[in-house]
Amino acid sequence: MAQATAELKQLYFQMLRIRRIEEAIAERYQQQEMRCPTHLCIGEEAIAVGVSAHLTPQDKVFSNHRGHGHYLAKGGDLRRLLAELYGFAEGCCGGRGGSMHLTDLAAGFIASTPIVGGTVPLAGGYAWAEQMKKSGAAQGCASVAGGTTPWMEEVERSRRPEPRTPEATNVVVVFFGDGCFEEGVMHETMNFAALKKLPLLFVCENNQYSVMTPLTERQPERDIYKIAAAHGLQAVSGDGNQVDQVYAMAQTAVANARAGQGPQFLELHTHRWPEHCGPNEDDELGYRSPGELNGWKQRCPLLQTRQFLLESRLSNESELAEMERVLADEIEQAFQWSLRGNRPSIDSMRHHLYA
C-alpha cells in the first residue's frame, strides 16, 4: 500500500459494499427466487472501485456478464439491481435482463451484456459520439433516451446531482476479461479507438480463466497489455488486487483520455473466487492448480487494504465495524424494497420492441 491516499478509506468502503452485496445475493440465491445466470465478482472488487473513483456521472461505463461490481461502483441503484435479479417491474431493466443486463443511465452505467465482447465496440462508439459532440461535428445532439415511468423518475430524483462542466470531455470505460481479449471485436475496437484517438479506457480484468479454461490453453505466452500497446494505445499492467495501485493507474489513464491523448488500456491481474456462474465455490472441480485460489485469497483486495488502514492508523476496528453495520443495514433495506416489487404485467412483455 505504498500509494496510500486519503481516499483509501472510501475505496475500502466501496469494495466492502460490493463484497457484502455479492455475499448477500449468494446467500439468497439458493432460495430459487432469483432465477437468472448470476456471475459474482467476489475477489475482483478493487478494479471496479479503483477505476470508478475517477469517473463523474457524465462519464459512461459499459460492462459484461460479471457486472454487479461495475454497476455498483459507478453508482448504479442497488435496489433496482436486486429487483432485476428477482424479475420485478422495478428492476433496472424491468425484469427483461436479469443479472447479465444491467443499466442505470442516471449513474452513467449504460449497459452490461453477456455476449463476450458485445459491449466493447459499443463503448468505442459511445466515446466516438462524445468526441464528435465535443468537437462540434454534431452539435445539438442529445443522447437518445426512450420512455420512462413515474417510479423510475422518482428513483432518478433521489440521486445526487452533479454539476456538469461543459468543457470537460466525458470518458467512456469498458470492463472486460482476458477471454474477451481473444474476440475479434476487441481488436477491431482498439484499432478504431486508436485511429480516432477516442476518450476511451479499456480495462482488462485478467483473472486467468474463461469459465474454467485457463489462459495458457487459450493464448500464447505474452502480455495482453503489450498487444494493446501495439494497437497504438497507452497500455500498462498492474496488480488488480491492490486498490491503491488500481486507483493510481486509473487516475493517470482517465486523465489522459480526458485530455485527448487517445485510448488507454489497463491490464489488471486478479482472480475470481466463486464458481464462474452461481453462488458457490468450485475449487473441488480441480480446474485451478492446488493452492491457487488460497494464494489469491491471501491477496484479497479487502484484506490487504484493511490491514493497511489499521496498521497505518488511517482507521480503526470500531470504524470498520461501523462500516459493516451501515452496509448490513443498507443491504437489508434494499432487499426489503426490492422484494416488495411488482410483477411485470404479462401484457408488457411485448412492449418496447420498436420505438
Next chain:
Amino acid sequence: MRNVTMMSYGEAIREALDDGLATYPEMILIGEGVSDPKTVFATTQGLREKYGAERVLDMPLAENGMTGICIGAALGGMRPVLVHQRIDFALLSVDQLVNNAAKWRYMFDGQQQVPLVIRVIIGRGWGQGPQHSQSLQAMFAQVPGLKVVMPTTAGDAYHSMLDAIADNNPVLFIEHRWLHHIKGEVDKNRSPSALNGAALLRQGGDITLAAFSHMTIEALKAAAVLAKHGIDAEVLDMRCLTPLDVDSVARSIDKTGLLLVADCAPEIASMAHNLLSKLFQSHGQRLKQPPRLIAYPNHPVPTSHFMANHYYPGAEEIAVTVLEMLNKQPLKQTVKMELQSDLARDLPDRSFTGPF
C-alpha cells in the same frame, strides 16, 4: 405542391443521404468506400466535401466491430448510416445486429434505443458469384427488433431512406444493384411512406403479382406484355419486409383469386414463404388455386455467365406461369417471344460494364 424530379434510384439514394445529412446534424455516413473515388456506385458522391470528413467517412475492414461502434454512437446521440457494398459482408456483423441492435431497446425496457441505418446492396449477375450477390433479406427479416425495407422505385428509395434515417430503430435498407440505374419520379413533397406497407404499382383484376425488389420490375414487364393479350395483372411491390403488408395482398386476392409471388432470392430463402403462410392462415379460402412462387434455385449462383444466365428467372417465367394459372397455354410461345431479349440475364442493361 408537387416538387418532382426525374432521377435514377441511385441518385435518389444520394439525394436522400444529402438531405438527411442536412437535416440531422447527428447523422454520420460511414462505410467501406463511402469516401473513395467511386463513392459506393456514386451514391455518396460529393457528400464528404459538403459535410466534412468527420461525418462522411470510410472505415476499417471490421464489419462486426464497426457495426457495434455505430450502435454505440447511436446510443451516444448520433444517427449513423452504415453502408455495406454487398450484403454478403454484412454477415460479419450479424452478432452486433442480432444480439445488440435488434434487442437493445427491448432488453433495456425502452430506456435506450438505436437509431441506426444499415445500407446493404444485393444483386445478380455479371460474375459476382457465390459470395458477392447473395439475397439474404428474409434471414434479416426474421429477427424481431430489426426493420427491413427494400424499396423498388426511385421515389420510394428517396422517402424510405429519409424515413430510415429519422427512425429511432435499427433499419436494414436493402438496395438491389440492378435498380440503381432505373429512373423514376422523386416528389420531395410527397407524404412519406413511413416505412410501411406494400405499394400498388399496377391495377388489374385477373391475377395478383406480389413481388420483391428487382422482381417487381420483372413483374411489371410481364404485366405489360400480358396486357396486350387482354390479361390484367395487379402488381404489388412488397417494399417493406417488416411488417409484411399481408392485408394489401389479401385485398388484391379478393379481386383476382389468383396469386403469384416473385422474389429475388433462392426459393428456400424467400420472404414469399412468410407471406404465403400468413395468407393461408388468414385468407386461404379466397384463393381459387394454389399460389405459385418464382424464385432463384436453391444453390449458390456460379460466377460463369454461361451458367448464371440460366440461374435467374425473370419476366418470361412470370408471364408463362401466369398463363398456366389462367389456363391460357396457347399464348405461351407468343408471350415468350415478346419478352425475349438478346440481353444476357446477368446484365441489367446494355450500358452496364460491371462490376457491381
